[in-house]
Amino acid sequence: MTATNAIEIGEDGQAFDLNCFCVPKHYETDLEYVLIPYGVIQDRIERLARDIFQEFGQEPLTALCVLKGGYKFFSDLMDKINQLNCNQGQKSIPVSLDFIRLKSYENDQSSGQIQILGGDNLSTLKGRNVLIVEDIIDTGRTMVKLLSTLERYEPKSVRVASLLVKRREDNDRKPGFLPEYAGFIVPDKFVVGYALDYNEYFRDLNHICVISEEGIKKYSQ
Ligand code: HPA
Numbered sequence: 011m012t013a014t015n016a017i018e019i020g021e022d023g024q025a026f027d028l029n030c031f032c033v034p035k036h037y038e039t040d041l042e043y044v045l046i047p048y049g050v051i052q053d054r055i056e057r058l059a060r061d062i063f064q065e066f067g068q069e070p071l072t073a074l075c076v077l078k079g080g081y082k083f084f085s086d087l088m089d090k091i092n093q094l095n096c097n098q099g100q101k102s103i104p105v106s107l108d109f110i111r112l113k114s115y116e117n118d119q120s121s122g123q124i125q126i127l128g129g130d131n132l133s134t135l136k137g138r139n140v141l142i143v144e145d146i147i148d149t150g151r152t153m154v155k156l157l158s159t160l161e162r163y164e165p166k167s168v169r170v171a172s173l174l175v176k177r178r179e180d181n182d183r184k185p186g187f188l189p190e191y192a193g194f195i196v197p198d199k200f201v202v203g204y205a206l207d208y209n210e211y212f213r214d215l216n217h218i219c220v221i222s223e224e225g226i227k228k229y230s231q
């Protein structure tokens with residue numbers, strides 16, 4: 011695959027009125043608006059699954075879910091790939107799943123490496139095609155470190171699927187890193203929902219929303 015296809019949500023993109031959607035009562039005043047409704051997320055993931063299915067060969071794939079934010083995207087993406095595996099007839103891709111968490115090394119910002127917690131022994135990635143599944147790419151620094159750290163385990167190939175990619179104000183409103191598979195390119199605003207959190211809140215919200223000032227105040231640590 012060459013260029014990344016993604017839905018680009020403009021700076022003044024559609025802001026859906028919260029009153030037109032269902033959101034948990036406990037978050038009613040903590041959100042500004044709905045940026046991406048749950049149904050649109052599902053439709054976009056259906057297409058990402060098709061792109062992945064078509065572009066990968068028949069070789070087994072290891073899908074690596076980056077927790078916690080990536081869990082919903084991962085789960086829905088895997089469901090949709092499984093449906094294609096069952097219903098396409100021509101081919102299917104055997105997929106193994108693994109789950110990791112990332113932790114930056116303290117007092118060491120120059121190593122270019124990141125700590126990978128949980129998951130199987132990473133030496134099982136040797137010779138495998140790996141798909142990293144992330145919720146959001148913001149500065150892109152974490153992803154660059156993760157890719158560099160995974161290289162050590164000699165996978166055959168590594169590709170990245172991220173549901174969201176942020177245009178960064180400090181980068182001429184361009185994304186810091188563009189993955190092979192991107193769901194939506196979004197403005198540089200703090201977004202929550204669909205497993206993306208603010209201090210562990212808002213994962214229990216289905217739509218992707220922009221947090222309000224009140225929400226930031228209420229849930230800041
Ligand atoms: N929301 C949630 N988590 C994040 C974000 C965001 O906008 N950017 C980086 N991590």
Ligand code: MG
Pocket residue numbers: 076077079080144145146
């Ligand atoms: Mg994340």
